[in-house]
Amino acid sequence: MTASRYQIRPMTCHEMMIAVDWAASEGWNPGLYDHECFFAADPDGFLIGLLDDEPIACISAVKYGETFGFLGFYIVKPAYREQGYGIQIWQAGIDRLQGRTIGLDGVVSQQANYQKFGFKLAYQNIRYKGLSGASQSIDPAIVDVMTCDWEALMDFDQSVFTVDRSAFLFSWLNQPNSHALAYREYSKIVGYGMARKCRIGFKIGPLFAQTEPQAEALLQALQTRLPESSPFFLDIPAINPCATSLVDRCAMQPVFETARMYIGLEPPVPVNKVYGVTSFELG
Numbered sequence: 001m002t003a004s005r006y007q008i009r010p011m012t013c014h015e016m017m018i019a020v021d022w023a024a025s026e027g028w029n030p031g032l033y034d035h036e037c038f039f040a041a042d043p044d045g046f047l048i049g050l051l052d053d054e055p056i057a058c059i060s061a062v063k064y065g066e067t068f069g070f071l072g073f074y075i076v077k078p079a080y081r082e083q084g085y086g087i088q089i090w091q092a093g094i095d096r097l098q099g100r101t102i103g104l105d106g107v108v109s110q111q112a113n114y115q116k117f118g119f120k121l122a123y124q125n126i127r128y129k130g131l132s133g134a135s136q137s138i139d140p141a142i143v144d145v146m147t148c149d150w151e152a153l154m155d156f157d158q159s160v161f162t163v164d165r166s167a168f169l170f171s172w173l174n175q176p177n178s179h180a181l182a183y184r185e186y187s188k189i190v191g192y193g194m195a196r197k198c199r200i201g202f203k204i205g206p207l208f209a210q211t212e213p214q215a216e217a218l219l220q221a222l223q224t225r226l227p228e229s230s231p232f233f234l235d236i237p238a239i240n241p242c243a244t245s246l247v248d249r250c251a252m253q254p255v256f257e258t259a260r261m262y263i264g265l266e267p268p269v270p271v272n273k274v275y276g277v278t279s280f281e282l283g
Helices: 016-025 034-041 085-096 108-116 150-161 166-172 212-224 241-249
Strands: 006-010 046-051 054-064 068-076 101-107 120-131 142-144 178-185 188-197 202-209 231-237 253-263 274-276
Touching (some): 016 046, 016 054, 016 068, 046 085, 054 085, 068 085, 150 188, 178 212, 202 212, 212 241, 231 241, 231 253, 241 274
Parallel strands (some): 068 101, 202 231
Antiparallel strands (some): 006 046, 054 068, 101 253, 178 188, 202 274
16 A cells, blocks of 8 residues: 555545445435535535545544534445555544544444544444334424524534534534424423435434423424335434333334444433434434
């Protein structure tokens, strides 16, 4: 391997489609408009590795605020694995987030490798699959997100995610073929969720709520917005027993698992309010 032949640099927004297509090839079922939303989170946070100008590797190293970052999209094209290209782009991602707490959602089989770099397991996330049912009555406390005060919505999101990500969410919640709903109680936002179109069916995330009944009402309302019998996916933290109870009650089946890991001080995420992870790529 000649070092000068291999270059690592930030992706353009157009090149983000390469990473999303690779993610689809890995079976990660990305959203149809994920690339634009992810790029909005941190335009310099997506790195591409090129060998003789051919894209062969990628990683995301997205900065949130001044103290937190998240790794994702760590992919090397199969023909170029085990040749040292992956570890170089991995290190470039780590270097970009140096001095911050860094989180990731990695496949369980790679958990031991991440531990070698100092990452510690926080909990498992489990992806569940369900099928949308027939339309049903909607809790009157549930409203379209776009009717809510934006600052109030961002305050609620930050109370769960713990850091500001308003630039990302503005793009995320406004993407085509999506549905975003909030739960308002006495004019106060106490939960919200979103469903977006993916290569296969829909993914629901985030799904944040103060209580299990609120989360269930949001989940049911989001399902009602989907085509009947459409597959949908929900990624829950396994350590939230209320989330586990909810997916069991909805007859959803586990299909995939990741390890949520951190290096540095683990953020004080109130996992009891997380009924659906926003994305495994950006946290």
